[in-house]
Amino acid sequence: MSNETEKKAYKGKSITVTFEARRCLHAAECVHGLPEVFAPGERPWIRPDGAEAERLAEVVRRCPSGALQYELVD
Template identity: 50%
Template sequence: MVRKLYTGPILDVSFDGEICQHAAECVRGMPQVYDTSKRPWINAEYANTPELAEELRQVTRRCPSGALQLHEHEPPT
């Protein structure tokens, strides 16, 4: 299992390509962060405000396989 970490200003996202089911919930939900045409394909830097970070949380939680995981820098208040 190879889980890669993508660092952002408020929270990080990690991804394990071996368990991704290619359901595309992520790219449909937040294409500014999840864009498979880019390298790296996850741009967690985009979520640089509390509002964008919350959007990123909601979209990332929709990942059905567990391939995407959130890593909060600080526990949400």
């Protein structure tokens, strides 16, 4: 499976964010919404512990393509 088709998971203490590159429309809702979590120039580019889980979930829900998803950790 190539990098473009797989869903990559970024695990935080209370939330896991997944990203599917091939679905991304580069609307940058994530980057503008939480630049402290989403930093495209860095690796890893998603740092889930950079913000409160509820706030991060709110920004992920704004993703127009559905490339970003999240799951709250119990």
